[in-house]
Amino acid sequence: MxxxxxxxxxxxxxxxxxxxxxxxxxxxxxxxxxxxxxxxxxxxxxxxxxxxxxxxxxxxxxxxxxxxxxxxxxxxxxxxxxxxxxxxxxxxxxxxxxxxxxxxxxxxxxxxxxxxxxxxxxxxxxxxxxxxxxxxxxxxxxxxxxxxxxxxxxxxxxxxxxxxxxxxxxxxxxxxxxxxxxxxxxxxxxxxxxxxxxxxNNGIVAKRIKFIGKAAHAGGAPHDGINALNAANIALSAIHAQRETFREKDTIRIHPIITNGGLAVSSVPSEVTMETYVRGASIEAFLSASDKVDRSLKAGALAVGGAVEITTLPGYLxxxxxxxxxxxxxxxxxxxxxxxxxxxxxxxxxxxxxxxxxxxxxxxxxxxxxxxxxxxxxxxxxxxxxxxxxxxxxxxxxxxxxxxxxxxxxxxxxxxxxxxxxxxxxxxxxxxxxxxxxxxxxx
Ligand SMILES: [Zn+2]
Ligand SMILES: [Zn+2]
Known part of the structure; x- marks a missing residue:
């Protein structure tokens, strides 16, 4: 020794x-x-x-x-x-x-x-x-x-x-x-x-998200547009609504950011992009939460009659x-x-x-x-x-x-x-x- x-x-x-x-x-x-x-x-x-x-x-x-x-x-x-x-x-x-x-x-x-x-x-x-x-x-x-x-x-x-x-x-x-x-x-x-x-430590998957709407005059003809930013907002609320379903022991963390919220204030946002992580204490826990996030994102697109592209990427274990x-x-x-x-x-x-x-x-x-x-x-x-x-x-x-x-x-x-x-x-x-x-x- x-x-x-x-x-x-x-x-x-x-x-x-x-x-x-x-x-x-x-x-x-x-x-x-x-x-x-x-x-x-x-x-x-x-x-x-x-x-x-x-x-x-x-x-x-x-x-x-x-x-x-x-x-x-x-x-x-x-x-x-x-x-x-x-x-x-x-x-x-x-x-x-x-x-x-x-x-x-x-x-x-x-x-x-x-x-x-x-x-x-x-x-x-x-x-x-x-x-x-x-x-x-x-x-x-x-x-x-x-x-x-x-x-x-x-x-x-x-x-x-x-x-x-x-x-x-x-x-x-x-x-x-x-x-x-x-x-x-x-x-x-x-x-x-x-x-x-x-x-x-928690494990993680990451997501790239794109909401697709339709551009139109934001003041004159918003009824002709599909607001992708509203879709993103509804999706964010829907994600927050999932939180009561997460168990303490799974220590789920979801923290999205909007990386592009629109191009010109006078035009209905036709494309909005987001990124998020979905973290959890076990692989099963973060994959289950990831499914709930996907449902929430779809809900946003459905509500405004737009579309959403979701890319889920493996993160860390x-x-x-x-x-x-x-x-x-x-x-x-x-x-x-x-x-x-x-x-x-x-x-x-x-x-x-x-x-x-x-x-x-x-x-x-x-x-x-x-x-x-x-x-x-x-x-x-x-x-x-x-x-x-x-x-x-x-x-x-x-x-x-x-x-x-x-x-x-x-x-x-x-x-x-x-x-x-x-x-x-x-x-x-x-x-x-x-x-x-x-x-x-x-x-
Ligand atoms: Zn760090
Ligand atoms: Zn570090």
Whole structure:
């Protein structure tokens, strides 16, 4: 045990030695936010870092994804340390891109910082010979499920099939060589402690919706038109009317936006587009709620005598972290930030595509509570970069040591005990089964 602690100390020291550069690099990503499947500069920054560390690198996976591989013991298990490349879009965020409103309002810049910190530690500390397994570092695009129209067009062009980064990575086989995966997210101070772990997340499907009406003079001849905006309004009310049917335990969340509400105020809106998510704690729960949303959308079109096109797109699956790995992670986190600052989470109604991976392999997805403000808000700001990059990276590096030292005994135990709900082919089949394209025309 003492020997293992010494290895962990060497890794932590390697991270501390580079802390200034690592934090500077992280802040450079903050100041250059890019949304999903467009993270070209962030992707280049990651591959440049891997190459500088002498890590063999594969680029352009799912457009902007990057993967670096350190083979230490090819016959042993492979652990992936993941970072997410993309930003969100939030108006008025202090670090938002002036043109695109892209902003790191979810703290993914720190994830990339942590991932590079872990890679640096293993590469420069000389501990690889003590590991019975391999490490891959994966920078994944497009965790935030946004710009659905843009991504759906990428899908139609054949550039992607699924609209999230990890589902695409899974489909492309970029996780085929991975046995266990981990990443650390940032969180705001509404979360407990300094490091929070465990818990579950909602899964999700997304929808693109187009109401079709008929243009006419809005003042002179509205009776000749079909008002697509009224159809959308009725549909929104009908969705709200479903809410009393949702059970607490299913934690359904539905939050539509109107992406185009009309073209000219003097003309009856003939085309109105919306996007929505339908989230729930289980696959069954969000698919059942998704059917109710479809009925509500049809009701809007029916009421005005218009039409509605509904495209349902697979999103993300519910997450479940691996308890055996979490036990070790918790111990490491307590060593770093103190017993009382490490807290267990319950259920979160947000979603992440780490959920998809958790259906295929053992994963952990803890949080470093390094930000203030509210997640996805214009005031979400990472304040504690020491915690958000340096400490978060150390906790992962130490957990990798637990998994891969002693002949990789712990990894083998975790892999053996894990009963995957899905495998790659049943996963892809499930996801493809969620695609739906329906038109209901009452004109
Ligand atoms: Zn987010
Ligand atoms: Zn996030």
């Amino acid at each position: 003492k020997y293992k602690d010494e290895i962990k100390n060497r890794l932590c020291k390697a991270i501390d030695d580079k802390s200034d550069q690592l934090i500077e690099l992280t802040k450079s990503i903050l100041n250059n936010p890019e949304t999903g499947f467009k993270e070209f500069q962030t992707s280049k920054l990651v591959s440049d870092q891997f190459k500088a560390l002498g890590i063999p690198t594969i680029e352009n996976i799912a457009i902007t994804g990057v993967k670096g591989v350190i083979n230490s013991d090819v016959s042993g298990p492979t652990i992936a340390v993941i970072g997410e490349l993309d930003s969100l879009k939030v108006y008025g965020h202090p670090h938002a891109d002036k043109k695109t409103s892209a902003a790191h309002a979810c703290g993914h810049h720190c994830q990339i910082g942590m991932m590079i910190a872990v890679a640096t530690a293993f590469k420069v500390s000389g501990v690889l010979d003590y590991l019975s397994g391999n490490l891959v570092f994966i920078a994944v695009p497009a965790e935030e499920y946004i710009e659905i129209e843009y991504r759906d067009n990428l899908r139609k062009e054949g550039k992607i099939e699924f609209l999230g980064g990890k589902p695409e990575f899974i489909r492309l086989g970029a996780f085929d060589d991975v046995d266990i995966a981990m990443m650390t997210h940032t969180a705001d101070s509404n979360q407990p402690g300094k490091i929070a772990f465990g818990g579950t 519910p997450i479940k972290s691996n308890e055996t790995i979490l036990e070790h992670y918790e111990g490491n986190a307590k060593t770093l930030v103190g017993e009382n600052n490490v807290k267990r989470l319950t259920h979160r109604t947000s979603s992440t595509d780490m959920g998809d991976l958790s259906q295929l392999m053992p994963i952990i997805h803890p949080y470093v509570v390094a930000a203030t403000g509210t997640s996805h808000g214009d005031n979400y700001l990472v304040k504690d970069y020491e915690l958000g990059v340096i400490t978060g990276a150390k906790a992962m590096a130490m957990t990798v040591v637990d998994l891969l030292m002693d002949g990789g005994e712990l990894s083998h135990k975790v892999i053996q005990e894990y009963d995957p709900p899905l495998n790659k082919s049943t996963y892809i089949e499930l996801m493809r089964g969620m695609f739906k394209n329906d038109t209901f025309d009452y004109r």
